[in-house]
Amino acid sequence: MNASTTKQLRVLLLGGTADANRLAHALAGAPQIDAVLSYAGRTDNPTPPPIPWRVGGFGGVDGLTDYLRSENIDRVVDATHPFAAQMSAHAVEACRRAGVPLLALERAPWQRVAGDQWIEVDDLAAAAEALGETPRRVFLGIGRMHLKTFAAHPQHAYLVRLVDPPRAALPLPNAQVIVARGPFDRASDRAMLTEFRADCVVAKNAGGHAASAKIEAARDLALPVVMVRRPDVPTRPCVESVAEVMRWLGHDETPTERGV
Numbered sequence: 686m687n688a689s690t691t692k693q694l695r696v697l698l699l700g701g702t703a704d705a706n707r708l709a710h711a712l713a714g715a716p717q718i719d720a721v722l723s724y725a726g727r728t729d730n731p732t733p734p735p736i737p738w739r740v741g742g743f744g745g746v747d748g749l750t751d752y753l754r755s756e757n758i759d760r761v762v763d764a765t766h767p768f769a770a771q772m773s774a775h776a777v778e779a780c781r782r783a784g785v786p787l788l789a790l791e792r793a794p795w796q797r798v799a800g801d802q803w804i805e806v807d808d809l810a811a812a813a814e815a816l817g818e819t820p821r822r823v824f825l826g827i828g829r830m831h832l833k834t835f836a837a838h839p840q841h842a843y844l845v846r847l848v849d850p851p852r853a854a855l856p857l858p859n860a861q862v863i864v865a866r867g868p869f870d871r872a873s874d875r876a877m878l879t880e881f882r883a884d885c886v887v888a889k890n891a892g893g894h895a896a897s898a899k900i901e902a903a904r905d906l907a908l909p910v911v912m913v914r915r916p917d918v919p920t921r922p923c924v925e926s927v928a929e930v931m932r933w934l935g936h937d938e939t940p941t942e943r944g945v
């Protein structure tokens with residue numbers, strides 16, 4: 686197709702996940718699509734994508750609606766993290782107002798298998814409570830934003846994995862920090878949990894491959910997992926693979942990357 690003579694499809698990709706990065710690579714190879722990837726700006730050095738990108742909030746539903754109109758966006762793909770519920774709700778409402786079709790790219794939640802010791806809870810406050818009074822050694826694979834929830838439970842020793850080095854002291858008196866960016870692998874996470882002598886893992890049920898290593902490692906080591914269920918998001922069309930998104934955008938060539 687000749688992109689210079691055919692109107693390109695303007696796509697806004699809401700990112701911040703490994704899936705969004707994979708989709709960005711597929712979009713870079715689709716000349717009939719003119720896509721921009723949007724990051725919230727939570728990490729210091731986001732992975733530079735192979736397509737144009739922007740950083741920062743839109744200013745709520747009104748701001749996103751204005752953006753869709755002023756940028757002549759034809760389609761929106763929400764590939765945010767399943768726990769980014771506010772952004773996803775804003776996308777549903779802004780797309781409704783602006784009359785722009787929306788598709789979510791979201792992996793199915795992880796499922797427990799026989800032998801797993803999962804304690805499923807509704808939010809991180811409940812996860813912190815579920816650790817109990819007795820001091821434990823806890824791996825927190827939950828990101829930086831919600832560590833303060835665990836400050837009310839200082840009796841535990843925490844191992845915290847973060848994308849960026851912390852700029853200030855953590856709100857946890859007894860915490861070790863690992864700075865690393867996923868995707869992670871099962872053997873390395875098993876070694877990390879063993880070295881820390883973890884007796885428990887706290888995780889958000891993200892689903893997909895990028896963050897599943899800690900869950901598989903906990904399974905290997907027969908460790909209990911306090912698993913936070915996903916927050917509710919308004920109903921919207923949803924697919925699980927980059928290939929399905931590309932077909933929705935009218936691009937039928939199957940991407941070759943892992944996970945599509």
Ligand code: NAP
Pocket residue numbers: 699700701702723724725726727740741742743744745746748749764765766768769770771772773775827828889
């Ligand atoms: P959130 O609570 O749903 O969103 C809060 C606000 O951040 C939104 O209202 C929006 O601001 C802005 N925002 C969120 N995602 C954005 C994006 N992709 N582009 C532009 N603005 C965005 O989101 P969150 O849980 O803080 O997550 C923030 C980002 O981190 C997301 O991109 C998400 O994919 C990624 N992430 C989140 C988690 C998690 O566990 N929550 C884990 C891994 C990655 P305005 O209202 O001003 O538009």
